[in-house]
Amino acid sequence: MLIYANGSWVEAHKAVVPFNDQGFLYGDSLFETIRVNHGRAFRLEKHMDRMRSGMETIHMAGTDLLAEIPGILQTYISKNDLDNALTRIIITRGITQGSPWRSVSDPALYMTSRPISEPEQWPVKVVFLEEKNYPILRFHPAIKSGNYLGNMLAKKDAEDAGAFEPVFVNRDGYVTECAIRNVFFIRDDILLTPSLELGVLPGVIRDTIMELAERRHLKVRETLIIEDDVQEMDEAFISSTGVGVLPITWDGFQSNYHHSQILREDLQKLFESGDLNVT
Numbered sequence: 369m370l371i372y373a374n375g376s377w378v379e380a381h382k383a384v385v386p387f388n389d390q391g392f393l394y395g396d397s398l399f400e401t402i403r404v405n406h407g408r409a410f411r412l413e414k415h416m417d418r419m420r421s422g423m424e425t426i427h428m429a430g431t432d433l434l435a436e437i438p439g440i441l442q443t444y445i446s447k448n449d450l451d452n453a454l455t456r457i458i459i460t461r462g463i464t465q466g467s468p469w470r471s472v473s474d475p476a477l478y479m480t481s482r483p484i485s486e487p488e489q490w491p492v493k494v495v496f497l498e499e500k501n502y503p504i505l506r507f508h509p510a511i512k513s514g515n516y517l518g519n520m521l522a523k524k525d526a527e528d529a530g531a532f533e534p535v536f537v538n539r540d541g542y543v544t545e546c547a548i549r550n551v552f553f554i555r556d557d558i559l560l561t562p563s564l565e566l567g568v569l570p571g572v573i574r575d576t577i578m579e580l581a582e583r584r585h586l587k588v589r590e591t592l593i594i595e596d597d598v599q600e601m602d603e604a605f606i607s608s609t610g611v612g613v614l615p616i617t618w619d620g621f622q623s624n625y626h627h628s629q630i631l632r633e634d635l636q637k638l639f640e641s642g643d644l645n646v647t
């Protein structure tokens with residue numbers, strides 16, 4: 369596999385990041401995971417908008433670099449002969465010398481990919497974990513930064529507890545999102561998802577699901593959901609570029625996943641169709 373490493377195409381096992389790269393040293397970086405279906409990047413513009421917003425939020429110079437990404441990604445797809453895959457684009461603040469907060473170079477761009485792997489069976493189990501026990505970066509607007517230490521620690525704790533993914537609850541008792549996914553609930557035929565004002569990531573698939581739900585005449589509410597209320601929900605699922613719509617369960621929760629299954633199939637069809645937008 370060929371990796372794009374800031375201007376060079378290199379074999380994956382030979383690709384290196386400079387030792388004084390801010391992303392490597394301080395997690396001073398942003399990333400996007402983009403789904404490639406039949407050689408086409410799904411909703412690339414939305415990923416680029418989110419990256420631009422992240423760069424602006426953390427005052428990372430060099431947004432011009434974003435204009436180069438679609439072309440480089442296309443070359444990446446053809447050089448690696450990708451059909452279906454998850455590509456990862458990373459932008460770091462580049463090289464630093466002396467004081468850590470003084471970068472001396474333009475941002476650096478990296479591109480890699482991995483196969484799409486989805487659980488074979490659903491619903492998958494989740495556990496509700498308290499955010500205060502993990503070093504999670506919450507910012508408004510949310511940034512998809514390289515600081516995923518808290519997310520990864522929680523993911524490991526969830527897996528050690530026999531679950532697929534954690535669902536976080538913040539200090540005020542509100543459900544926010546998962547370690548690497550958004551979360552949705554359905555009650556009385558209304559699709560509910562935690563509001564972005566909580567600092568949750570505006571997932572590309574989260575947006576897509578809300579569009580698909582409207583097409584199915586489901587009411588959609590971005591709102592505040594308290595943990596105490598989740599037991600009263602009719603359905604629940606998580607969402608991401610990797611898993612699409614994935615129904616969830618937890619101790620004591622039962623559902624027929626009626627709407628979840630329809631949305632899962634609608635999204636799967638959209639991926640397969642090669643269309644980039646919900647029409």
Ligand SMILES: Cc1ncc(COP(=O)(O)O)c(C=O)c1O
Nearest residue numbers: 548549550569571572573608609
């Ligand atoms: C914390 C977090 N929330 C939500 C998501 C889902 O985002 P998307 O739908 O763009 O994959 C991700 C994806 O990486 C994530 O890391």
